[in-house]
Amino acid sequence: MPQYETVIGLEAHVELKTRAKIFCDSTTEFGGAPNTHVCPVCLGLPGALPVVNKKVVEYAIRAALALNCKIAEFSKFDRKNYYYPDMPKNYQISQYDLPIAKHGCLEIDTANGVKKIGITRLHMEEDTGKLVHQGTITTTPFSLVDYNRAGVPLIEIVSEPDLRSPEEARQYMEKLRTVILYTGVSDCKMEEGSLRCDANISVRPVGTGGFGTKAEIKNLNSFKSLQRSLAFEAERQIKTLEAGGKIVQETRTWDEGKGETLSLRSKEYAHDYRYLPDPDLVPLLIDRQWVADIRNSLPEMPDQRRLRYVKEYGLPAYDAAILTNTKELADYFEECVKAYPHPKAISNWIMGDLNRLLNLHGIEITGCKVTPQNLASLLMLIGRGTISGKIAKTVFAEMFAGGKAAETIVKEKGLTQISDKRVIVAIVDEVLARNPGPVEDYKAGRERALGFLVGQVMKASQGKANPELANKLLREKL
Amino acid sequence: MITKKDVEHVALLSRLELTGPEKDMYTRQLNDILEHFQFLARLDTENVQPTAHVLPLQNVFREDWAGLHISREDALANCPDQEENYFKVPKIV
């Protein structure tokens, strides 16, 4: 029995966050009552003429540069013909042989180190309308159509078939999302459909060249469903081949509930789009100065930023990867460092208590009530010994909930650490008197008893005793 | 060479219902058109750029300004069938 390897290529659709649609002035705003964000152009009424939104071209170039693509000098729009009521014109305006950008790449971190995934092309196109069915598409007696999304700008990013496992596919999509978010051209929300993905997958015996027959999987609206559906599909294909069967080139849809891919056996999905240049739209000659200006306006990208964090701040690679995962979190971190130049201490707090509370409450870093300055002040209080690390956690939770400054909370609650030797000595004496057993244990050489006694001192001081001092004084007394 | 099968395929893609004689006629006509292109293909186009558009225009842009849209009544005015402000279409697959 041969060993198989999986070959995957992904097509990602990213919705650009422009104000107006790609070829008309209708708003791109999400939601809205059905068929209210439409005009003669996006409804495909006779005589209406599309004109491309300049911001869409700029955003496409911006994303393409972030993905290391070459920007075309000459580009044009084409009609992709198909009969399906999600487009009122019976064609979708897309780009065929002269896309805005080609030949990019994206690096992902795999178990075997960094892997470069090729990007074949990036092109602009319009989104389609939304169909509403009663029940499923095959059982519904009719469909209802809302054209509010028709004409919303998209970029499609096509990868090379360089991915070799469902996990790599998920990593690629996550990295793509990170990079696009850094560029600011989309909010990349998979659950709202502003980032979507179709996958092409085939299997082949290890060591053979060429490709097996591929299946295309649609309807992947989360990273989890992407990875799960590909794992299912790879196994299905291998089982089919092992049983002496043949893979049929087809489109399959992922059924999240059943956890399986299902064939969409329909002539409607036949890929015969008869592309032709759209005569309503004139070609684009992309000015090199424009490209240079867009390139100069890009922020530092996550890969560079991560490397810089290791080099400049001496952070472990793990910390650097998490901190640079979103631009907002990385900016937050750097603001903290400016106010309190101890990167590792800040990183620990961000990756620890801060991230934990953000996840718990489903809040983004941009909505966090603890400002970088306030987090820095909290760490200063710990650094100076005003409060203990343990108390700091309580203070932080309160800062997170109410947005108050650390000093204010410490003052209001009287949480200042006790570093007065006389006060601690008194507590130590009391603890020793009340715990003759552990004292004997310690004297008999059981070090662990000391930990217990320190704990008792901390408890008696309501956590406010300076733990190092308590430790030291206990040892002296014993 | 275009066969009757090609014509049937293209007719299906375009949702056209053709009669037998029509299929024969279009097969003949489409082959005539192709033949004419073969005649054109004899021209030397070595130094001619492919034409992407017949007008000498490029880079016609609109600004990213959202505003113009039409009322829902107007949007649905030409629609043969509607329901709850949606366009209503027959079963698709």
Ligand SMILES: [Zn+2]
């Ligand atoms: Zn419109």
